[in-house]
Amino acid sequence: MNANVMFYLLLATVLGLALLCVKPLGSYIADIMEGRPHFALRLGGRFEAILYRLSGVDASKEMSWRQYAIALLLFNLLGALIVYALQRLQLVLPLNPQKLTAVSPDSSFNTSVSFITNTNWQGYSGESTLGYLVQMAGLAVQNFLSAATGIVVAIALIRGFARHTVQVIGNFWVDVTRSTLYILLPLAAVLALVLVSQGVIQNVDAYKDVTGVSATVPTQTLPMGPVASQESIKELGTNGGGFFNANSAHPFENPTPVTDLLEIVAILLIPFALTYTFGKMIGDTRQGWAILAAMLILLVSMILVAYYSEQHGNPLVARQGIDQVASHLQSGGNMEGKETRFGIAASTIFAAVTTATSCGAVNMMHDSMTPLGGFVPLFLIQLGELAPGGVGTGLYTALIFAILGVFIAGLMIGRTPEYVGKKIEATEMKLASIFILTTPFIVLIGTAVAVTMTAGKAGVANPGAHGFSEILYAFSSAANNNGSAFAGLSANTPFYNLALGLAMWFGRFWPIVAALALAGSLASKKRIPVGEGTMPTHGGLFIALLIGSILLIGVLTYVPALALGPVVEHFMLVAAR
């Protein structure tokens, strides 16, 4: 089969599988989060009740946006302390058969913030740094809880649109418990077992020494660990933190093309479905489909750029008498930093999906992509990860861009903008602006500071424009809570651990507080009926407007920085021919 045909079939399969789940899963999430009578809620009801009683939670009481935000911040802050403590104390804790020593304070700080914020940036190398207890009880727990945090903020914002003239947006403890117990946990358990069946390891054994097949092959130590249970939630929760350094490129995390396909679908699953949840909860599913359509258009176009760019290969390599042409015997293309089983198609789809969401898992090394290929993950992160974005974060980011879109349209036609029954006024626009401007501010200032400091430049692995891209990518990834990297950058230094840790923390919680404030403000408003002057927000015009607003902000903010990185590198590669 022709390589391009294979690629399009694979892409159609990935998107088709994820789209098939949108309605059933999105509808289920709405039922659970609204507490409608449901089989699952009955099943877990007793357990939930015990949990609330032990925790002193009154499940019937809802919170104002301020109370909700305080609960969320406190929950995350305490979670960060636990992950930090587990890393510092791992040598005296059980389930550490390799006797790995305490992680340094700056790396522990970075990693705990990283997993709390759903970034899962990894300055360390998993297999040589972290024992099983840290991975399981520290990192995997936050894989669930940081994803749940994303979901509850999205749900709170949806309630802002769905409710009217009320001061409360939900109960944080109930929301976080339900999204964990009924949405994330069952999906993760099923996927984990499927992954094991394909070869993802799952044990708590010590690393295994093996002798090679003959005297000329050196002995090897094979890493072990409870990988599958972490791998499944890592994708479903769009976390992205690998058990091993090589992440989803590691054969023990992602052994076959089938696991790869499932992992890509798992990344898209909940972010896609939440658009339907939104439509269902506000009582107009067309609104959700329109948001999803805009996300899909952005995602697919960026996947195409990455695929064709990587499949084209590296002209400098071709000149050495190396065969990069795709055939039935090889995938060809730019194979540096890619795995044989994935080739170009499965690698580039993964790269775009992982950065169009806040996942950041990688099944290839983005640092070795061609300039235009590497531009794709970088730019998708910078757009704010909303195509479809992380679990929850993608939806609330997209909704805030929708608010911006109707505002721009309102300015053009001279009417008060409104979105799904709510007037968009000064308060909403102020909060939306704070939300949208926070991450570009962190990314650009952080990059500028790093490139002027010796400590910032010291970590760069590649010379020239590519080295600049490594730093720009690091701050883009951290502030937008993605976690993938141009991994040549040596980021496990006090400077980067601290700078990127702060970027992740503020890039996560500053927008979340703005989104919750927005939810509170919207919920307190009256619902206005659809009138003659109402711009429809479910058709092609709105979809174009939404994409336009996203690109407008992304391009205006980042073109100067991108010109110094992948753009100039592309022209250098063209000239080098």
Add this chain to the structure above:
Amino acid sequence: MHTNPLRPAASLLIAFTLLLGVGYPMAITGLARLAFPSQAAGSLLRADGRVVGSRLIGQAFSDPKYFWGRPSATTPKPYNGIGSTGSNLGPLNPALLDQVKSGARSLREADPGNAQPIPVDLVSASASGLDPEISPAAALYQVPRVARARGLGVAQVEALVRAHEQDSLLGFIGEPRVNVLELNLALDHTR
């Protein structure tokens, strides 16, 4: 009014740490061991009664009588099982060209008569540094060298490669590929 959020935050965190951090992974470990014991333990390969590796983790073959895998960027030695990594070399980095050139030189020196273009995966480092597979093109390229080093017929070795070729699922999921360790184990049993 709501009470102090510290109590729910702390107690829910403790409960979830036990449930998601201990209960869940241990339950999956138990189920995996029951249902898929070999996969859960690392898909280990045995030969002559000893474990010689995992079929999922590549090894550093450099002897001409074995098929070689992808270049590996792990340190301090290639195919270091506890140091997975790619090279992270950018497309314009002179070090990338050096790596390609030296890889091509080793292949050509080991097989001076072979004038075919070298398949790209044989001179490009994999993402994990542990890639267990090569493309069928890369395996076929090495057939003349392996056959000569072992005193076997080219057709015989080529047939062995063909027998170990794994196709894409349904023709489009994944790339066609050959598992290097399994192929080399089979070679050792070929007379």
